[in-house]
Amino acid sequence: MQLLLLVIGFGTVLAGYVHPEQIHLSWTEEINQMRVTWVTYLNVPAQAAYRPILCGNVPTPSNFTLINGETKKFHEGSHFWEYQHIHTAVFNNLDSNCWYEYKVKNLGVWSKTYMFNGRTPDTNATFRDVNNPFSLVIFGDWGTGPNGQYTKHLLGEETLTRDYLGILHMGDIGYNLDSDDGKVGDTYLNMVESIAATYPYMTLPGNHEKANNFTHYKARFNMPNNGANQGTNYFYSFNLGPAHFIMYNTNPYFDDMNTTADADLETQWIANDLALANKQRDIRPWIITLAHHPLYCSQDWSNEDSIEDCGEQPAVLKPIFEDLFYSNSVDLALQAHVHIYERDAPIYKNETIPSQYDSQNMHINPNAPVYIVGGAAGNRLGTNVPASKTPQPWARFLSNDYGYGRLTVFNKTHMLWEQFSVLQLTEIDYVWIIKDQARYKPVLLN
Ligand SMILES: *[C@@H]1O[C@H](CO)[C@@H](O)[C@H](O)[C@H]1NC(C)=O
Ligand SMILES: *[C@@H]1O[C@H](CO)[C@@H](O)[C@H](O)[C@H]1NC(C)=O
Ligand SMILES: *[C@@H]1O[C@H](CO)[C@@H](O)[C@H](O)[C@H]1NC(C)=O
Ligand SMILES: *[C@@H]1O[C@H](CO)[C@@H](O)[C@H](O)[C@H]1NC(C)=O
Ligand SMILES: *[C@@H]1O[C@H](CO)[C@@H](O)[C@H](O)[C@H]1NC(C)=O
Ligand SMILES: *[C@@H]1O[C@H](CO)[C@@H](O)[C@H](O)[C@H]1NC(C)=O
Ligand SMILES: [Fe+2]
Numbered sequence: 355m356q357l358l359l360l361v362i363g364f365g366t367v368l369a370g371y372v373h374p375e376q377i378h379l380s381w382t383e384e385i386n387q388m389r390v391t392w393v394t395y396l397n398v399p400a401q402a403a404y405r406p407i408l409c410g411n412v413p414t415p416s417n418f419t420l421i422n423g424e425t426k427k428f429h430e431g432s433h434f435w436e437y438q439h440i441h442t443a444v445f446n447n448l449d450s451n452c453w454y455e456y457k458v459k460n461l462g463v464w465s466k467t468y469m470f471n472g473r474t475p476d477t478n479a480t481f482r483d484v485n486n487p488f489s490l491v492i493f494g495d496w497g498t499g500p501n502g503q504y505t506k507h508l509l510g511e512e513t514l515t516r517d518y519l520g521i522l523h524m525g526d527i528g529y530n531l532d533s534d535d536g537k538v539g540d541t542y543l544n545m546v547e548s549i550a551a552t553y554p555y556m557t558l559p560g561n562h563e564k565a566n567n568f569t570h571y572k573a574r575f576n577m578p579n580n581g582a583n584q585g586t587n588y589f590y591s592f593n594l595g596p597a598h599f600i601m602y603n604t605n606p607y608f609d610d611m612n613t614t615a616d617a618d619l620e621t622q623w624i625a626n627d628l629a630l631a632n633k634q635r636d637i638r639p640w641i642i643t644l645a646h647h648p649l650y651c652s653q654d655w656s657n658e659d660s661i662e663d664c665g666e667q668p669a670v671l672k673p674i675f676e677d678l679f680y681s682n683s684v685d686l687a688l689q690a691h692v693h694i695y696e697r698d699a700p701i702y703k704n705e706t707i708p709s710q711y712d713s714q715n716m717h718i719n720p721n722a723p724v725y726i727v728g729g730a731a732g733n734r735l736g737t738n739v740p741a742s743k744t745p746q747p748w749a750r751f752l753s754n755d756y757g758y759g760r761l762t763v764f765n766k767t768h769m770l771w772e773q774f775s776v777l778q779l780t781e782i783d784y785v786w787i788i789k790d791q792a793r794y795k796p797v798l799l800n
Contacts, residue, residue: 371395374441374460376543376574377468378550381475381520381592383578386448388470388554390423391576393438393540394460400425400441404456407469409449418457421445428573431535438540442576448472468551473519475592487765488595489516491553493758494524494560494646494690497734498542504756504776505732506545512774513549519594521553522601524690525560525646529734531570539570558601559588560646560691577601582623589620591627596766597640598631600624604647607670621674628682639766639789641684643723648689649675650725651696652742652749660739663692676703679723685769685787688759690729693738695759695773697751697783698725706748714750716786724787726771728759751783 376393390402400423406414423443430436445456452472457464473488491509496502512518528542546555556577563571568586577587589602602624606617631641647663649671654660679687680702699706700722710719717724730738730753741752755775762770767790773783 372460372463374458374463374465375547376540377458377465377547378543378575379470379552379554380556380576381554381578382444382576383580383590385476386446386450386472386474388445388448388454388472388474389442389576390445390456390458390551391440391442391574392458392465393440393543395438396461397425397427397439398459398461400443401459402443402445402456403459403464404445404454406449406452406472407455409452414452426573430537430540430570433535436535438536440573448474450474470552470554471517471519474554475594486595487762488519489760489762490520490522490594491518491758492522492524492644492688492761493728493731495526495693495729495733496523496731497526497529498538498545499529499732499734501732501734501737501756502542502545503732505758508774508776508779509549509758513553518553521549521555522599522644522688523555523557524601524644524688524728525558526562526690526729526733527557527560527571528562530562530565531574532565536570539574543574556592556601557587558644558646559603559605561605564605580623582619589623591631593638595763596638597642597763597769598634598638600627600631600641600643602643602645604645604671607674608647608667621678624675625678628678628684632682635683640686640763640769641682642686642688642761643679643684644688646689647671647691648725648727649679649687650698650701650746650748651689651692651694651727652745652752654740654742655744657739660692660742664742684723685720685789686761686771687723687725688761689725689727692727692729693733693735693754694727694741695730695751695753695755695757695783696727696741696745696749697771697773697785698746699748699750700724701748704746704748715784716788718788719790720787724771724785726759728773730755730757732756732776750785753782755782757782 374392403418450473531539578590591600651664653664700720702722707722709717738754757775760772769787775782
């Protein structure tokens with residue numbers, strides 16, 4: 355009996371060392387690929403297996419293909435024994451018509467099997483589903499703890515019942531990945547596994563990732579490598595159907611965080627990337643930027659943090675990015691950091707720029723980027739900040755409910771942004787961005 359209890363107890367302790375954990379997917383810089391990243395505590399070879407199970411609507415019986423990946427030993431904390439092994443493997447030659455299932459291995463033990471959609475970003479014009487709508491879940495500032503649980507529950511239900519293409523997380527991930535010798539990061543990545551192992555989970559760094567030169571952020575995620583980012587996951591772009599997405603790192607533009615990245619290198623890369631995207635505007639008319647710190651949000655003058663987040667920091671970013679985005683006709687600038695949801699009108703130089711037609715929930719042929727702050731997913735630091743009592747003239751909707759956004763790109767002319775409250779269990783805001791072919795061209799600044 356005692357022996358049995360001992361064996362069970364030992365088994366429980368070992369469980370963490372047996373099952374692969376923190377499984378998450380991401381798109382790569384290549385077409386028709388999906389990368390999986392996972393963690394073991396034993397130093398075992400990185401092995402994964404995948405197979406198509408449904409192509410079109412036809413079941414596709416096939417055996418698993420076993421593949422080998424790569425392993426990095428990662429020192430999580432301050433003690434010599436706090437190592438984990440971060441594995442990655444790439445599923446190749448995916449067919450965008452197919453659903454796949456996959457699993458990852460730790461020594462002799464396979465993880466549970468997850469499914470993913472073979473539709474990946476396409477560096478070329480031809481996206482098989484160019485006329486099919488696709489949706490992404492988008493938010494920033496999501497962590498563990500009671501506040502994080504709100505969004506977790508709804509995301510779980512939502513993502514089980516809807517066909518999303520991916521999840522975009524605009525920084526402040528887990529609060530903090532490095533806290534408690536990395537255990538908070540481990541807990542967070544296990545918390546999001548059910549969705550991040552099913553949908554590519556694309557990240558960019560917020561201020562909460564900056565510890566030790568973003569060590570944990572760089573080690574735990576694998577975002578597309580574009581050469582300029584040197585594999586740091588700091589900034590990259592990808593195309594989905596008729597839309598071009600740019601994910602970038604706002605941290606190096608602030609003095610106290612200027613320790614890791616070359617800000618000029620990043621700015622130059624963004625300018626080049628925008629120029630390239632603009633050359634392909636006839637096939638990919640939408641350009642969407644995502645970053646952590648906002649260029650625009652309404653200040654709450656009673657709150658010092660808000661004065662910094664919506665006043666001082668935007669004052670640093672605007673001279674660098676505003677003309678770049680405006681002159682390249684960026685359609686939508688998504689931001690986070692402030693623990694709030696705020697949707698603004700098309701803005702340039704602190705002014706609302708009229709579209710051909712504007713209403714509360716629609717802009718037809720906008721003439722400047724629409725700015726949105728989506729930092730309400732559920733930070734671990736405390737409750738969300740109150741919505742500003744002094745919304746700026748360009749503010750269209752504010753809420754401090756926990757929640758997340760959904761972007762649906764219907765086609766070359768129609769895009770829909772929606773915000774969901776996990777407190778009210780309903781959609782609280784939406785905006786249509788609509789434009790016709792004539793508006794694909796960049797604006798010329800004097
Ligand atoms: C799967 O593997 C088994 C055993 O090797 C083999 O008999 C079977 O034909 C394979 N099935 C497919 C669809 O390749
Ligand atoms: C994608 O573009 C590359 C480089 O321009 C080209 O070599 C390749 O054939 C293209 N693939 C498709 C499917 O068009
Ligand atoms: C962070 O990176 C910078 C530049 O590469 C380096 O000078 C600095 O020592 C690094 N800091 C830490 C804590 O590793
Ligand atoms: C931050 O880095 C930029 C170069 O990217 C440099 O010009 C600037 O002086 C740095 N600022 C500080 C406070 O170190
Ligand atoms: C933006 O405009 C509003 C009034 O419309 C003004 O109160 C605010 O100070 C302006 N902000 C900046 C940064 O110029
Ligand atoms: C684009 O999508 C919108 C919204 O679903 C639809 O009303 C419109 O007809 C579509 N346009 C084309 C050309 O399919
Ligand atoms: Fe932040």
